[in-house]
Amino acid sequence: MSLEYKKQFNLPEDITYLNAAYMGPLLKQSADLAKKSIDLKSHPWEITPEDFFDPIEKARHLIAQILKCKPDNIALIPSASYGIATAMKNLKDLPSGEIIVIEEQFPSNYYSWSELAIEDGHKLISVKRDMKINMTEAVLDSINDQTRIIAMPYVHWCDGQKFDLALISEKAQKYGAKLVIDGTQSTGAVHLDLDKVKPDYYITATYKWMLSPYTMGFMYIDEKNWNGKPLEHNWINKLDAQNLSGLVNYKHDYQEGARRFDMGEKSQFHNMTAFIAALEFIETTGVDTINKHCKELTNLIIKNIEDKDHKFYYWPSSQRSEHILGLYFKEQNQLEMTKQKLQNNNVHVSYRGQAMRISPHIYNTEEDIQRLCYDL
Ligand SMILES: Cc1ncc(COP(=O)(O)O)c(C=O)c1O
Structure with missing residues (x-):
């Protein structure tokens, strides 16, 4: 399903864009209309x-x-x-x-x-x-x-x-x-x-x-x-x-x-x-559909890092939104190493305060999450 959404954006295959909290991409349709405007x-x-x-x-x-x-x-x-x-x-x-x-x-x-x-x-x-x-x-x-x-x-x-x-x-x-x-x-x-x-x-x-x-x-x-x-x-x-x-x-x-x-x-x-x-x-598309999709993806990240729990901490689900996951690294050098690996592999997230901020949207797929988690 998310592939159908992804097709509506100009997101290249070699880029893993998990950074909507920084800047949402334009839809292809919006980009075409903007050129006409x-x-x-x-x-x-x-x-x-x-x-x-x-x-x-x-x-x-x-x-x-x-x-x-x-x-x-x-x-x-x-x-x-x-x-x-x-x-x-x-x-x-x-x-x-x-x-x-x-x-x-x-x-x-x-x-x-x-x-x-x-x-x-x-x-x-x-x-x-x-x-x-x-x-x-x-x-x-x-x-x-x-x-x-x-x-x-x-x-x-x-x-x-x-x-x-x-x-x-x-x-x-x-x-x-x-x-x-x-x-x-x-x-x-x-x-x-x-x-x-x-x-x-x-x-x-x-x-x-x-x-x-x-x-x-x-x-x-x-x-x-x-x-x-x-x-x-x-x-x-x-x-x-x-x-x-x-x-x-x-x-x-x-x-x-x-x-x-x-x-x-x-x-x-x-x-x-x-x-x-x-x-x-x-x-x-519906805000609830977007929310549900983002929740599935952020939960998938958490599932993937659960066994690496000693490395990170994050807000408990009762105080965490579904669409943004802020990971705090217990060791500063691990954050620096991970940042470098993600950069090398074209995985885009943000760093705000002490947190690594991961923010998927409707165009992201489980494969995007796997690419991210490979480097975490
Ligand atoms: C919570 C929040 N508010 C506002 C903005 C943007 O503010 P402005 O439109 O004043 O540039 C951002 C941008 O990152 C933001 O994260």
Whole structure:
């Protein structure tokens, strides 16, 4: 089955690509469409006013279908940091208190909060990671009546550690704390029940697990935040922007839902068709199918290394996501040797913090895992 998926990508036989957490490959179909889109920019007379609006609405609908929410909840953004900056702007000037982050979380989801902490006199609390304890409980223990914002990932980028966001959200709501989630290392590969988690902002850069072009992403914005302030004040998010000749009549009202938070130049002619093809692929394949497939592959790695258990440690299954396996080597020199062997054999993984991060996707096969395990 995965061979059928693999055929839809340009993945050469001699490359073992287990690095979706770094960069998802484009589908062949997306790559072909992107080439056509570049050509379109050479013929600008073929770009119609509808091209500014219709494709982006299609993308918005597909994201909503994947997330199981309303298209009105979705804003289109170019990067996770843009989404986090938008959240930060709207969470400015809360009474001083505490902002909770997770140790070693991705820098784009750290710097905004360390800035805000200085600006608004908050204390930044970094929850220490430890495999020997339950990390969801560690986050729960750090929430109290001083907590203003919890900004954290669903799945940790370094090693696939996963949190129970429904439990964290329940306590956050009890104390009136705002919840900002970075879904970059989860959306497309792990389902998140938005109805249960009810994040204020759920942000994803889509160039990894959602197999999209670079500089595409989205943020889910809860309805109660739709009246907030966008990061920029562009023409295209205002009411009646479709009427190009009428743009000289400045408008104060925005288009409905979260559209006011869309990035400027959101129409992205060069990226949009490839983006839509990727979203259609994720939607038709199904996040659960992708998750199940990745789980089979990461379990296979664990099965293969079980008897070499003395060499590695990793998060227990109760705290580990299905699609990313972070292996920690007990001996540094073994890590270096393995890194060299994998490089020599064209097996692609990443090294983040102290972890070797292995991240298969739907195009990977059991044979890919055997090639990896041969060198472990
Ligand atoms: C968890 C996480 N968030 C965000 C990003 C990307 O951030 P940005 O879109 O700001 O470059 C990455 C990239 O590795 C990531 O792993």
